[in-house]
Amino acid sequence: MPKFSLHDKVCVLLSWAVMVMHGAAEQDYFPQLNNVTWHEARNHCQACFKELVTLTPDNIHTVVQNLTSESWIGLRKNFSTSSMSWTRWANGDPLTFQNWYPGWPVLKSSFPACLATTPYMSSTTTPYMNSTTTPYMSSTTTPYMNSTTTPYMSSTTTPYMNSTTTPYMNSTAANTTAAPVTITPPSLQAECVRSSMLLPTTDDKYIEDSCVAVLRFGAWVERNCLDLLPFVCYEDRFTGQVNKSNVTSSSASLAWQPGPGNISHYRLEVNGDKNVTCDNLTYHLDLDSLTPGTRYEVKVFAVKCERDLNPQVVSFYTKPGQVKNLKDTMVTDTSITLSWNKPDGNVDFYLIEFNNRLINSSTTNTTVVDLTPGNLYTFTVTSRVADNSLWSEESRTNVYTRPGKVSNLMVSDNTNMSLVLSWAPPVGNTSGFWVKAMNDNNHDLFQRKMSKTELNVTVTNLPEGTRITLSVTALANGFLEGDNETIVSYTAPGPISNLSLSTTSSSLNATWVPHAGSHSNFTIELQLDGKTTRTTLTTTPNVTFGDLKTAANYTVIVCSVSGQFKSPPVQSSIFTLPTPPSNAVANSSNKNSIVFNWKAPANIATAKYNVTLSSTFWGQRWSDTVVNQLSYTFDGLTSGTKYYFEVRTVAGQQESDPATVTHYTVAEKTEISLSALCSSAEPLLCATDATKDVVLQQLKARFTELLGDNVVWDLKKQESENKAKAI
Structure with a gap:
């Protein structure tokens, strides 16, 4: 272990983590397992990534969680040209964060020590240096914290070593296995003074130009830069962009941004399953690889040291194919059904355009509604992709809607040989009308084409006493016919005979015999209680009226009609058949009486009912008739007896089936x-x-x-x- 020697002045740096929050580009981290020197590690990171990793409070947890051993990071003592050590990371970022393992970094001991005038020792604290150790600061040395300087560790800063942390050096040696020593920061300002004493040379861990490695749990230590260790590289996540151009049904041109660093080539994935290798920044996808109307996602990977960088991605649709065989398959006065053949490739939907209207369709046919009768429409159909960004060439067709039906078709001025036919034009457009008259054998009696401004015509040369069917058909484009409107008229009216009526509960049928030798229209008037409820016109000698009231007395009056002439009326009356009431119930009872209720038949006019009560045991029977009444009370009954109740609807001499119910009087036990x-x-x-x-x-x-x-x-x-x- 190297020893300290003191020359002039030296101040010992007490290191702690300075937590600085700062923003940076999103980064990816790549632990490398091969053991190399710090210089070799940096060269590899610069060649295949960006640089040796720079540690911050934000990324240190992410970096070390995948480490299994001590690894090089992008920090060394004398990396920059600054006279101060530990100032910059390998990528040039300032050193704003430190996470040293206790005892590191090891400072050079050849400088004078600084001794505080007030020792780092209280009555409860083990002093930082004991009596056998030359103190770190002499009486003439200015400490790191003076009266005019913000201390390196303020009262609000958590020091890197607190009272429970192993100090950098104990009383005998500065190593990482020393016993913990509690350090209490000085409460008074210190002053560095020159010392006449020299510290013993015990700093054998000191490295002149050291590099930094991170332990697998995150703390930093100094190592000789020539040691062989694994290392961690980082690279800013690449977020380039791919641009598409010249997109057709079967091809597209792509261009992308270059990747960072030494990119060997680019690899393209098309919809995840097609790989293309390219050395340039452009590529043209051609007919062999693309399908019309299909969505493609292309990922361009920059390959660096046989590693794919974050891909540049673009999505686009190829232009869909043009629809074929566009035609109309059904035409009405207000709708046109179009059909076409699906083009090659894919189509997400079709757009039909006409008269500033747009209709989407997912199938190869559609019915366009709410159109104007007799109007010319030009339809264009294009196939489209889902996001509506591309569409095919247009397919076009012109179609007329059928004209509408004429209205208010009327016959007037009837004679024995002619009549006048008039009508109102249909809704929409028309180019003219076609008028026809036929007899019952469908022989043409009259035909004429009318202009669109002619709304009446005199039909001549008609046979006397004949039923005539007249029709008017609107035309569009001179020949397209709409639905015809018909009316039947007669010449020479004749009186009827043998008027016969028959009924059900809700309908009436009348038949008669026309005047001999002629056919005519007939007017039938239906009356109820002397008031006309319906009038109808028919060409046959019979008529049926439905939805009538039950049990009602109806009168039918029939006249033959020809033009403005009517035959003498013939009339007859008849009741509709009664229908039974329903839901007969005993509403209340006591020992001597029972109150019965029922519901009237549906759609009845004047309601007339026959009520009956009987007892088979006593041989009793009561009967009565009520009008427009839905309840009846029977008195004078015997207690504890079962009675049979019936109620029937009465219509003239006819009665309906009964609605029945049985009920007991209250028993007197x-x-x-x-x-x-x-x-x-x-x-x-x-x-x-x-x-x-x-x-x-x-x-x-x-x-x-x-x-x-x-x-x-x-x-x-x-x-x-x-x-x-x-x-």
């Missing part, structure tokens, strides 16, 4: 005792429980036969106090 005498030739046979139960069951069967459930009764066995005797 009376107890009747029955005695039975048992005789038997066998002794004690009458006294057995089995015999008694047989007798009781026979009695119950007899009472059930006589009374049933028509009245309230119960039979119970009551034991006599005296036992039956056998006779």
